[in-house]
Amino acid sequence: MLSTTSRTTLGREKQRGSSDRNDLYEVLDSGLVCHLGVVVDGHPMVVPTGYGRIGETLYLHGSTGARSLRAGDGGEVCVTVTHLDGIVLARSIFHHSVNYRSAIIYGRPRLVTDPDERMEGLRALSEQLAPGQWDYARLPSRKELAATAVLALSLEEASVKIRRGGPKDEAEDYELPVWAGVLPLVTSWGEPEPDPVLPEGIATPVHVLSRE
Amino acid sequence: MLSTTSRTTLGREKQRGSSDRNDLYEVLDSGLVCHLGVVVDGHPMVVPTGYGRIGETLYLHGSTGARSLRAGDGGEVCVTVTHLDGIVLARSIFHHSVNYRSAIIYGRPRLVTDPDERMEGLRALSEQLAPGQWDYARLPSRKELAATAVLALSLEEASVKIRRGGPKDEAEDYELPVWAGVLPLVTSWGEPEPDPVLPEGIATPVHVLSRE
Numbered sequence: 001m002l003s004t005t006s007r008t009t010l011g012r013e014k015q016r017g018s019s020d021r022n023d024l025y026e027v028l029d030s031g032l033v034c035h036l037g038v039v040v041d042g043h044p045m046v047v048p049t050g051y052g053r054i055g056e057t058l059y060l061h062g063s064t065g066a067r068s069l070r071a072g073d074g075g076e077v078c079v080t081v082t083h084l085d086g087i088v089l090a091r092s093i094f095h096h097s098v099n100y101r102s103a104i105i106y107g108r109p110r111l112v113t114d115p116d117e118r119m120e121g122l123r124a125l126s127e128q129l130a131p132g133q134w135d136y137a138r139l140p141s142r143k144e145l146a147a148t149a150v151l152a153l154s155l156e157e158a159s160v161k162i163r164r165g166g167p168k169d170e171a172e173d174y175e176l177p178v179w180a181g182v183l184p185l186v187t188s189w190g191e192p193e194p195d196p197v198l199p200e201g202i203a204t205p206v207h208v209l210s211r212e
Numbered sequence: 213m214l215s216t217t218s219r220t221t222l223g224r225e226k227q228r229g230s231s232d233r234n235d236l237y238e239v240l241d242s243g244l245v246c247h248l249g250v251v252v253d254g255h256p257m258v259v260p261t262g263y264g265r266i267g268e269t270l271y272l273h274g275s276t277g278a279r280s281l282r283a284g285d286g287g288e289v290c291v292t293v294t295h296l297d298g299i300v301l302a303r304s305i306f307h308h309s310v311n312y313r314s315a316i317i318y319g320r321p322r323l324v325t326d327p328d329e330r331m332e333g334l335r336a337l338s339e340q341l342a343p344g345q346w347d348y349a350r351l352p353s354r355k356e357l358a359a360t361a362v363l364a365l366s367l368e369e370a371s372v373k374i375r376r377g378g379p380k381d382e383a384e385d386y387e388l389p390v391w392a393g394v395l396p397l398v399t400s401w402g403e404p405e406p407d408p409v410l411p412e413g414i415a416t417p418v419h420v421l422s423r424e
Contacts, residue, residue: 008291032296032397033310035247037256044249046258046292048314078254080258084244085403089420093338094349094360098245102260104238126305132394137390138304148306166407178349179414183423185244190298190396195378210300211395 023160027103028081032129034170036060037078051079051123058153059112059121079105079153086184090167091104091176097163099182105158109151121150132207217347235372239315240265240293244341248272249290263291264336270317270365271324271333284373291317291365303388309375311394317370321363333362344419 034051037044039069052059081103088097112118122145126134140148167180191212192204245260264271271290293315300309324330324350338346352360379392401423404416 011302014340031301032311035249035258035260037247037249037258039251039254039256042251043257043288043318044251044258045318046247046249046256046290046316048247048292048294048296048312050310073304076255078249078256078258080247080260082245082247082260086405087244087342089342089345089404090349092352092356093334093346094352094356096338096342096345097350098262098341100245100260104258106255106257107394122305126308129310130299130301130308133301133308134305137302137308138385138388140304140306144304144306166405172293173350174409176350177414179406179416179420180410181416183406183420184402185403186400186402188398188400190347190398192301192393193298193378194252194391194393196264197386198392202389206292208391208395 023101023162024103024155024158025053027083027101027160027162029128031081031083034060034079034081038079039075050125050129051081052121052128053127053155054120054124056155057121057122058155060109060124060151060153062123062149063147067201076106076108077153084181084185085164088163088167088182089180091169091173091178091180093175095167095169095173097167099163099165099184101160101162103158103160105153105155107153107157109153112150112152117152118145118150121152123149124149131211132205136205136207143162214291216234232372234376235313236315236367236370236407237265237297239313239374240270241340241373243293243295246272246291246293250294251287262337263293264338264340265367266332266336268367269333270367271336272321272363272365273337274361275359288318288320289365296397297376298394300375300379300394301386301392303381303385303390303392307379307385311377311381311396312376313372313390315370315372317365317367319365319369321365324362324364325371329364330362333364334360337362343423344417348417348419 012179031146033048036049037046049062052199083101084098086099088099112121122140123134130152166182245403246263247258248261249256251259261272261274295313300311302308324333334352366383378394404420
């Protein structure tokens with residue numbers, strides 16, 4: 001079960017909440033970037049960034065000089081991952097909606113200093129965005145590792161919202177001669193585009209070609 | 213030119229910033245949802261939500277009871293719109309990246325009370341998510357309007373970041389026998405799915421069928 005603190009107990013549209021831990025993992029594991037919210041000088045700041053998950057821990061990373069990470073180190077953050085699955089077209093403008101899956105995590109990330117956990121966190125981050133590359137590309141050097149901050153955020157305080165299915169209109173509107181339904185949004189991988197300076201004879205790896 | 217306050221002057225990766233107003237409009241106008249950041253009891257909160265643009269104003273809406281909008285009314289918000297265009301696969305893990313276009317807007321939204329501006333703001337919000345529907349579906353009733361809060365956010369303080377193109381590796385890594393390039397991420401509309409209870413004889417409107 002997901003925790004139900006005052007923040008993760010949904011204030012509205014409770015039927016869209018999910019307390020299934022597997023839903024949380026599914027939303028996180030199928031995402032590519034999150035939106036990281038921090039408070040800087042009392043003001044909100046939201047930046048898109050990569051992430052990775054190992055068990056009950058979300059890993060974030062960034063340059064050791066990035067403002068968003070500096071603010072996040074020790075302070076509270078909010079991490080939101082959103083999948084937009086379709087536009088819900090109702091008979092009335094008011095009931096237009098979107099089908100989506102989103103996860104929101106609150107917490108205070110800790111700066112990861114243990115070398116092994118740093119590498120495992122970076123591996124999770126890398127594999128989330130580009131699965132198969134950790135064992136294929138050149139691994140980080142000591143200098144590159146030193147330039148990278150890794151943060152760990154517990155998934156303890158998290159909530160998931162999912163909306164699926166067609167429009168819900170007012171009873172009297174179902175008689176209107178208005179089309180209603182869902183326009184699905186589909187995300188897919190295009191053809192890999194080789195770096196123009198890539199030497200001949202280096203084949204596109206299977207894990208890139210066959211990515212799902 | 214975009215404003216260059218201390219927040220919108222990019223701290224890092226300056227070459228990815230853009231001060232072209234048209235880039236800002238393009239990123240916003242081609243998006244579907246934004247991530248709205250607010251500060252609630254000193255803590256960041258990031259929620260996905262719809263938006264619309266008219267000129268130099270971004271419109272947001274929500275139930276009059278929603279926490280995120282209550283916090284945003286008068287307080288400062290951060291609105292981020294992100295398009296993920298591809299995964300940049302480099303010869304080294306460290307230089308993996310993403311191609312993306314993102315806009316970040318800071319400001320204090322004002323609650324829109326003028327009836328005409330409220331309708332125009334809602335129209336912009338509706339057309340952003342579902343173009344063509346405002347003139348097709350049933351318009352909001354007085355009761356529905358009363359349940360909807362509309363906020364206006366100036367685009368005065370905004371920044372745009374765009375990354376395009378292939379990987380940038382360390383000079384010595386170009387000799388590695390490692391494939392490098394971009395795996396594009398493509399977003400497209402699927403086949404419209406009619407509401408199962410839709411009466412026969414109501415055709416899918418052209419603006420839904422032909423949406424680009």
